[in-house]
Amino acid sequence: MMAAAPAVATRPAQRLSRVLQPTVVVYLALVLLLIAGSILVGVRGGVLLDQGGILNILTRSTALGLVAIGQTMVILTGKLDLSVAYLIGLCSLIGAETMAGDPGMIVPAVLLTLACAAGVGLVNGLVITKLKVNAFIATLGTALVIRGYLESAYSGPAGEVPRAFQHLGYARIGPIPVSALLMVALAALAWWYLMRTKGGYHVYAVGGDEEVARFSGIRTDRTIIKVHVLCAVAAGLAGLFLASRLGSGAPWVGVDAGYDLESIAAVVLGGTLLAGGRGGVAGTIGGVLILATLDTIFDDLGVTPFFKDVVRGAVLIIAVALYARRRGVLR
Amino acid sequence: MVVTGLTDEAPLVRMRGIGKQFLGNAVLRDVDLDLRPGEVHALVGENGAGKSTLMKILAGVHRPDAGSVELGGSEVAFGSPREAQAAGISIVHQEFNLLGDRTVAENVYLGREPVRRGQVDRRRMEADTAELLDGLGERGISPRTPVRRLAVAQRQVVEIVKALSTDARVLAMDEPTAALADHEVELLYGLVKRLRERGIAILYVSHRLREVFDLSQRITVLKDGELVTSKATAELTPDQLVRHMVGRPLDALFPDRAAEPETGAVRLAVRGGGNARLAGIDLELRAGEIVGLAGLQGAGRSAVARAICGVDPFTTGTLELDGRPVTIGSPRAAIRHGIAFVTEDRKGDGLALRQSVRDNALLVRRAAFGRARGLGALDLAALLRSVTLVARGPDQEVRYLSGGNQQKVVLAKWLAVEPHVLVVDEPTRGIDVGAKKAVYDLLRGLARGGVAILMISSELPELIGMSDRVLVMHEGRLAGELPAGPSEEAVMTLATGHATVEAA
Amino acid sequence: MTETLPTSRKSRRVRLADGTGPVLAVLAVLLVALAFAGPAYSEPAGYLALLKRAAPLMILAIGQYFVIVSGGFDLSVGSLVTAEVVIAARLIDGDEGATVWVIPLLLVTGALVGLVNGLITTRLLVPSFIVTLGMLLVLDGAVFLWTGGSPRGALSEAFRVVGREGFEVPLLGAVPWSVLLLAALVVAAVLFMRGGTGRMLVAIGDNETSVRLGGGRVERLRTLAFVLSGVSAAIAAILLGGFAGVSAQVGDGLEFRVITAVVLGGVVLGGGRGSVVAAMAGALTLEALFSLLNLLGVAGGLESAVQGVIIIAAVAYASVGRIPFRTRRST
Amino acid sequence: SDLPADPGAAPSQAPGESTGQSEFFDQAEYERQLALRDATPEGPADRPWEQALEPEMVDTAQYRKDGPYEICFSNASVDNPWRQVGYKTMQAEADLHDEIAQFRVLDAEAKDDKQISDIASLTSQDCDALIVSPNTTATLTPAVESACDSGIPVIVFDRGVNTDCPVTFIHPIGGYAFGATAAEFLSEQVGEGGKVLGLRVLPGVDVLEHRWAAAEREFADSGVQVVGAEFTENDSATAKSIVSDYLQREGQIDGIWMDDGTAAVAVLEAFEDAGMEPPAISGEDQQQFLQKWKDEGLTALAPTYPTYQWRTPVIAALKILRGEQVPSEWILPQPVIDDSNLDRYLTAGMPPLHYGLCGCQEMPGFPQRWQ
Numbered sequence A: 001m002m003a004a005a006p007a008v009a010t011r012p013a014q015r016l017s018r019v020l021q022p023t024v025v026v027y028l029a030l031v032l033l034l035i036a037g038s039i040l041v042g043v044r045g046g047v048l049l050d051q052g053g054i055l056n057i058l059t060r061s062t063a064l065g066l067v068a069i070g071q072t073m074v075i076l077t078g079k080l081d082l083s084v085a086y087l088i089g090l091c092s093l094i095g096a097e098t099m100a101g102d103p104g105m106i107v108p109a110v111l112l113t114l115a116c117a118a119g120v121g122l123v124n125g126l127v128i129t130k131l132k133v134n135a136f137i138a139t140l141g142t143a144l145v146i147r148g149y150l151e152s153a154y155s156g157p158a159g160e161v162p163r164a165f166q167h168l169g170y171a172r173i174g175p176i177p178v179s180a181l182l183m184v185a186l187a188a189l190a191w192w193y194l195m196r197t198k199g200g201y202h203v204y205a206v207g208g209d210e211e212v213a214r215f216s217g218i219r220t221d222r223t224i225i226k227v228h229v230l231c232a233v234a235a236g237l238a239g240l241f242l243a244s245r246l247g248s249g250a251p252w253v254g255v256d257a258g259y260d261l262e263s264i265a266a267v268v269l270g271g272t273l274l275a276g277g278r279g280g281v282a283g284t285i286g287g288v289l290i291l292a293t294l295d296t297i298f299d300d301l302g303v304t305p306f307f308k309d310v311v312r313g314a315v316l317i318i319a320v321a322l323y324a325r326r327r328g329v330l331r
Numbered sequence B: 001m002v003v004t005g006l007t008d009e010a011p012l013v014r015m016r017g018i019g020k021q022f023l024g025n026a027v028l029r030d031v032d033l034d035l036r037p038g039e040v041h042a043l044v045g046e047n048g049a050g051k052s053t054l055m056k057i058l059a060g061v062h063r064p065d066a067g068s069v070e071l072g073g074s075e076v077a078f079g080s081p082r083e084a085q086a087a088g089i090s091i092v093h094q095e096f097n098l099l100g101d102r103t104v105a106e107n108v109y110l111g112r113e114p115v116r117r118g119q120v121d122r123r124r125m126e127a128d129t130a131e132l133l134d135g136l137g138e139r140g141i142s143p144r145t146p147v148r149r150l151a152v153a154q155r156q157v158v159e160i161v162k163a164l165s166t167d168a169r170v171l172a173m174d175e176p177t178a179a180l181a182d183h184e185v186e187l188l189y190g191l192v193k194r195l196r197e198r199g200i201a202i203l204y205v206s207h208r209l210r211e212v213f214d215l216s217q218r219i220t221v222l223k224d225g226e227l228v229t230s231k232a233t234a235e236l237t238p239d240q241l242v243r244h245m246v247g248r249p250l251d252a253l254f255p256d257r258a259a260e261p262e263t264g265a266v267r268l269a270v271r272g273g274g275n276a277r278l279a280g281i282d283l284e285l286r287a288g289e290i291v292g293l294a295g296l297q298g299a300g301r302s303a304v305a306r307a308i309c310g311v312d313p314f315t316t317g318t319l320e321l322d323g324r325p326v327t328i329g330s331p332r333a334a335i336r337h338g339i340a341f342v343t344e345d346r347k348g349d350g351l352a353l354r355q356s357v358r359d360n361a362l363l364v365r366r367a368a369f370g371r372a373r374g375l376g377a378l379d380l381a382a383l384l385r386s387v388t389l390v391a392r393g394p395d396q397e398v399r400y401l402s403g404g405n406q407q408k409v410v411l412a413k414w415l416a417v418e419p420h421v422l423v424v425d426e427p428t429r430g431i432d433v434g435a436k437k438a439v440y441d442l443l444r445g446l447a448r449g450g451v452a453i454l455m456i457s458s459e460l461p462e463l464i465g466m467s468d469r470v471l472v473m474h475e476g477r478l479a480g481e482l483p484a485g486p487s488e489e490a491v492m493t494l495a496t497g498h499a500t501v502e503a504a
Numbered sequence C: 001m002t003e004t005l006p007t008s009r010k011s012r013r014v015r016l017a018d019g020t021g022p023v024l025a026v027l028a029v030l031l032v033a034l035a036f037a038g039p040a041y042s043e044p045a046g047y048l049a050l051l052k053r054a055a056p057l058m059i060l061a062i063g064q065y066f067v068i069v070s071g072g073f074d075l076s077v078g079s080l081v082t083a084e085v086v087i088a089a090r091l092i093d094g095d096e097g098a099t100v101w102v103i104p105l106l107l108v109t110g111a112l113v114g115l116v117n118g119l120i121t122t123r124l125l126v127p128s129f130i131v132t133l134g135m136l137l138v139l140d141g142a143v144f145l146w147t148g149g150s151p152r153g154a155l156s157e158a159f160r161v162v163g164r165e166g167f168e169v170p171l172l173g174a175v176p177w178s179v180l181l182l183a184a185l186v187v188a189a190v191l192f193m194r195g196g197t198g199r200m201l202v203a204i205g206d207n208e209t210s211v212r213l214g215g216g217r218v219e220r221l222r223t224l225a226f227v228l229s230g231v232s233a234a235i236a237a238i239l240l241g242g243f244a245g246v247s248a249q250v251g252d253g254l255e256f257r258v259i260t261a262v263v264l265g266g267v268v269l270g271g272g273r274g275s276v277v278a279a280m281a282g283a284l285t286l287e288a289l290f291s292l293l294n295l296l297g298v299a300g301g302l303e304s305a306v307q308g309v310i311i312i313a314a315v316a317y318a319s320v321g322r323i324p325f326r327t328r329r330s331t
Numbered sequence D: 001s002d003l004p005a006d007p008g009a010a011p012s013q014a015p016g017e018s019t020g021q022s023e024f025f026d027q028a029e030y031e032r033q034l035a036l037r038d039a040t041p042e043g044p045a046d047r048p049w050e051q052a053l054e055p056e057m058v059d060t061a062q063y064r065k066d067g068p069y070e071i072c073f074s075n076a077s078v079d080n081p082w083r084q085v086g087y088k089t090m091q092a093e094a095d096l097h098d099e100i101a102q103f104r105v106l107d108a109e110a111k112d113d114k115q116i117s118d119i120a121s122l123t124s125q126d127c128d129a130l131i132v133s134p135n136t137t138a139t140l141t142p143a144v145e146s147a148c149d150s151g152i153p154v155i156v157f158d159r160g161v162n163t164d165c166p167v168t169f170i171h172p173i174g175g176y177a178f179g180a181t182a183a184e185f186l187s188e189q190v191g192e193g194g195k196v197l198g199l200r201v202l203p204g205v206d207v208l209e210h211r212w213a214a215a216e217r218e219f220a221d222s223g224v225q226v227v228g229a230e231f232t233e234n235d236s237a238t239a240k241s242i243v244s245d246y247l248q249r250e251g252q253i254d255g256i257w258m259d260d261g262t263a264a265v266a267v268l269e270a271f272e273d274a275g276m277e278p279p280a281i282s283g284e285d286q287q288q289f290l291q292k293w294k295d296e297g298l299t300a301l302a303p304t305y306p307t308y309q310w311r312t313p314v315i316a317a318l319k320i321l322r323g324e325q326v327p328s329e330w331i332l333p334q335p336v337i338d339d340s341n342l343d344r345y346l347t348a349g350m351p352p353l354h355y356g357l358c359g360c361q362e363m364p365g366f367p368q369r370w371q
């Protein structure tokens, strides 16, 4: 019955656009970068993709990847979350302090951390939907509040993570860290949620046009709250991962790494539209890998951090300009 | 969910004493309305009369400040469109409510995606959409196409399919034909009849009186938010209806044509114009005449307008203004050459909705001419009066105006630059008879003052009534030219490509 | 709803006040609170000092307002301020004579950075959030790449006059030059926004297409907004460098602070609504708040928490409370 | 797993550290540092970066190796002028030694997590010695431990780690000494009941926390009134505003205690702009502060946290690779700049944020390389 032959005319165009999906472009760019990087590093007598290099790229991608998965969902609804950086620090502390070195407390600590993170996400979502505060301001406000708490309650790393939990951060299979696998698994889950479930459809709908979504009977507020909670939980996971790497909680671990803006950059680099409604997790992971690969290449080349910043900024702008070009052409 | 047995005595929807205020202004006062199963109930009135508002109250978008809504005998109070939908009330909004980046099927089932084993059942969704589209006779739309790629008319079809897909008992349509060409309107007629036979109650808002008489069994007239009358269609004549709506009898709808249009100097001439959407466009517009541009939806009428006005310029051929060849590569260039362009999508292209009437009316002047405006002083009040705008004042934000009044603001901003050539694309879309007449008079007045006008309209009677000549398009080319007052058949023959007549 | 008619005096006033009300109320409360909290605020000198301190942020707010109201973001102003100060110090290097050409050069640099932001945003169709985020990274990296990691050189006395010194006025006492400059810029900004170009910027933020079809040079106007923002950053840098001398941290966090200020003034992110006076009032409010918290001896941590809560509350009030507020006005 | 071996019974606390929500005060360490100020350093007097206070030498024969060497360095960041000057000095030091074939550096950009991978990555390459300047004490401990386990000599400097597995830990006397010296000077200058304002950079950095902890104690002991302690985030404008506010609130401030001299000049200007005499002030060995001090004859003192300590790790690495003994805890002297030796540390023409105690004055390329 699904007959409807008329689709024929549009098929080639669809196929073309599927081939040129930003996701595909991102991974193509990643491959090119790896090749170019290997050559550059090779010229200087190193090897980019040896065991250590792969390990490096993947380890570096993990924390940012976790946050960026959450950020993707938020951005898909046309919002953004600037509170993740402070939240990561907060969550690493909650986790590490609850565990306090006791392996028996791992599960309660993880649950508690994620619950707290979800709470923060809930506040973000409620402020945005019920108080009608622009997401930029709402999450910036939350970030300031968390920062205030961290500043007054902590003056350095605190808590202690038991060894058993540290395996999360260090265990690996060959050159592949287990945590990176977990991150990819989470990305897959997020991908399934966004592409296959009703909730995911509504995320795209809200991002496409909130008004239209509401008129169509979607509970837009709920969707927005949900993505903020999911994003905060993803940040919570990143916090826990970092705690397992660091052995304790660290208040500024998220801020120092600039995970707020960097996660947004990764998402956009991955081809997700900042305005929402288009894009996805697969691209984001590509974006994260590109950033991590760039870092690794620069480290191998011994480039100064200032130069890295310049390149990162340029890559971000150029990539997004290319997407915009492509979109213009296809239209 | 069958209602065939119900008689006239049992309305499915009973709205009583509905009142609604926006920002302290009463837009509805004590309005009653009954909807019976299997009945098309037309709701008419001038722009801003409150039709859309009443419909939105029924559909749960707004809550009434006063009065009650009963559905099937029990009182309901919908807090959201979702609740209304669940109760079987579905709405086709006046403005589009589609997501450009999602497919047709995803749009149709938006918010109600069928789920199978925790996942959205995409296949079923697409199959059902295809079936619904088939039922409408729309074979040109694939359920998997992103809506962004559809033309306006196709989007309207998707809107209707979306409303139908809910198995609604009550269907409210707010100007569903505003963007449709006549042959598509025919399809819609058939569709509405079939829905009626299924026992669905239909509330139908339209400014096209012909449709109202063709389709409805009952007509309710609103004026300034109050109920004027509610009568069986059979008891009303078009003249009476217009009198109810406007409050006075309306004499001849279309103003007299120009006495001798051929005598005007050629203002604008296109020779061999073409671009991605068009080929071999040859046309001349003379000072003082109104040239109609007819064609089916998608024939390229808007494309011609956009090309002349520099939005999607011609890539081949020449364009002459007052006998001098010019290149027009941007809207700015067009405007500075005295060409004005009233676009068909007023919300998307025409208005800065959150700005005041004043800022919108002055927009083109400021945008195209800046400081060194080679224009005379402007009497804003007179300008707004000339388009018979109804607003609280020049500081009112345009988004709070009714659709028709918004259209008048669009006209006003173009008139403010005193154009020599005026291209109007669907200038009366969504505006009431009274306002339409005002627009007609306005256009004719401009023509008399020496402006050359190219008018596009999907309402054939209007196009025929207004034009001094009619050009007809078919698939991106001019299929022929007809003199003043052609028959609808003549136009349609050319438009459907059944004949080509050499241009005179 | 029936009169068609014209420009009454009353309605003109309404337009000027649109969105300005709430922030002015908050500002008034803060100023009164300041008078109670600190003896210095019982005389004009105290308020002049406040204005002097607020001047850079208020000037940045003017620039940021142009960008925001036309539908963009400028995240690069913070790093631009830092870059300008560092550039000034290196170029002047203590040489009084150099001041004369360095100041115009700084203004040109600011304009150039804005021009690049604007051109990439409008010609390459990259969202301004991303462009300016990239620019932030590039500037951060490039300027220190140039100076070798930390500021070099020194500012001249002449350079520092505007940011630091004042002139005597009979009743008021010493009026800082920066306050005079601020006043001039305020007048200029208000006049600009009343003119055609200003109204066009707002209209672009509301509906870009309508302006383009109306013959407006959208790209140029939006670029102009970025240029003005860049220039405002240059002026702010001159004031800040003058106020406190060379530092590698002058601009840190200014981008978020100024966006907060503008939004606090009721300007809607995404464009199309808000007044420039309100944006500046937002900046002044923020500075008054900091001063008050400081006077009350609120500790560092609490300070940012309070700031977070207040911006959320203010924006929530403005958006949830907007409708009743408007109603009162319009009846 | 790359998880470092369980430290097990190994001493989990390096001196001066405390875990938990730190009250950053450790009485024993405090006393030790105060005493160290008066100890006589061993080593060449004109090369304080090679001197050591109360060294306990360890044998390094096990690391002995023939050159040329590849020395690796995991840097926390170069995001402030102090680290910039230090890093330049370190590179200059590395250039001095021909036996260093390669000096490989990874910069963690202030990210703990990145530094952990950096250390792991350097460990897995063929470095002959690894120098680490940790971003955060507690969090980098495991990474440093695992580097030690790999068998290469590890040298830690500046901030410490909570393990004594590195061959040597290089640092100046420490924060307590710094803070206390400044506070003693100010107490003396302002007298009992005098008003002192503390200007700190940011919370949570242990070295900085120690400075303030010692100062607070000293002020309390000598009856000085601390009117406030504020964080400036190293921003001169913030610092200047804060001081102006305090001047308004307090009317008068007799002394300024700073744990970082970056904003010292701006702070003094706040007094000038308010038409007041400059207060007694403690800053740091930063060029612009020293310059102003000299030009205006301030009542000032600059306890230092010398950047010359960046030279020492390279020297230590070479000693270790040559099998020479090094102190297990290499405590460098921490000179104090006062009116008497001000001229020695002030070199005209250096950038405003240059640090006088870079120990670089005699190195090749001075001063251009540091300008």
Ligand SMILES: Nc1ncnc2c1ncn2[C@@H]1O[C@H](COP(=O)(O)OP(=O)(O)OP(=O)(O)O)[C@@H](O)[C@H]1O
Binding pocket: B022, B023, B027, B045, B046, B047, B048, B049, B050, B051, B052, B053, B054, B094, B400, B401, B402, B403, B404, B405, B430, B431, B432, C001
């Ligand atoms: N959300 C709103 N806020 C304020 N005023 C509104 C709003 N919606 C509608 N109005 C006002 O209510 C009145 C009725 O508008 P409505 O859209 O119902 O008119 P309409 O009869 O559908 O007109 P049209 O034929 O032009 O579509 C108009 O004056 C309009 O300005």
Ligand SMILES: Nc1ncnc2c1ncn2[C@@H]1O[C@H](COP(=O)(O)OP(=O)(O)OP(=O)(O)O)[C@@H](O)[C@H]1O
Binding pocket: A331, B150, B151, B152, B153, B277, B295, B296, B297, B298, B299, B300, B301, B302, B303, B304, B456
């Ligand atoms: N093949 C196409 N390429 C580019 N744009 C298209 C194409 N088809 C439709 N459009 C766009 O879709 C919109 C509506 O299309 P539509 O078919 O109504 O335009 P038209 O044929 O020019 O006008 P009309 O229907 O008034 O004759 C137009 O804005 C047009 O730009």
Ligand SMILES: [Mg+2]
Binding pocket: B051, B052, B053, B094, B174, B402, B403
């Ligand atoms: Mg309507």
Ligand SMILES: [Mg+2]
Binding pocket: B301, B302, B344, B425
């Ligand atoms: Mg059209």
